[in-house]
Amino acid sequence: FALNVKGAYAAIQAVLPSMKSQQGGSVVLIASDQAIIGKxxxxxxxxxxxxxxxxxxxxxLDYAAFNIRANAVCPGTIETPLFHNAIDAYCQRSGANKAEIVAEEAALQPLGRLGQPEEIAALVNFLISPEASFITGSLQSIDGGYTTQ
Structure with a gap:
């Protein structure tokens, strides 16, 4: 809670004054598919x-009048070092085969693969760009279709 919520809250509070004074800005929070579904x-x-x-x-809603946009990116299963550390720990505890577990995780995604960090970065880059100037208050799923099931 201290990292995920209080850290984001402090960061937003730190940038809002300058965004208000320049009459614009974009906040992108990194949530999760678990902002949409439970697990x-x-x-x-x-x-x-x-x-x-x-x-x-x-x-x-609170800062739209200042032309400040805020959105949340909601990644699903993304192939990161944290993902691999979690799979490694599970395999050590259970004796499971890592390649099989990774393949099972990929198969759970409707697109049949794990997401890549670069895909998350590309979405964030779009959301802070002028091309996304009419997007605010949204939860942007980027999960290979997982939350649509």
Whole structure:
């Protein structure tokens, strides 16, 4: 909670004064597919990601008059070092085969693969760009279709 929610809150509060004075800006919070759906054994994590979604929506409403946009990116399963560390730990505990577990995770995604960090970066880059000037208060799923199931 301290990192996911309080950290984002502090960052937003730090940038809003300058955004207000320049009459514009874009805030992009990194939430999760768990801002949209629940998953088992994720109570605290899920709670923080829903809080980030709410923070994006309320910031969008509260600061639209200053031409400040706020959105949340909601990644699904992304192939990062954290993903691999979690799979490695699971495999050590269970004796499972890592390649099989990674393949199973990919198969859970309607697009049949894991997302890549560069795809998340590209979405963030778009959301802060002038091309996204009419997007605010949104939760942008980037999860290979997982939350649409």
């Amino acid at each position: 088992p054994n994720s109570f605290a994590y899920n709670l923080t990601k829903h809080a980030l979604a709410s923070m994006a929506k309320t910031t969008a």
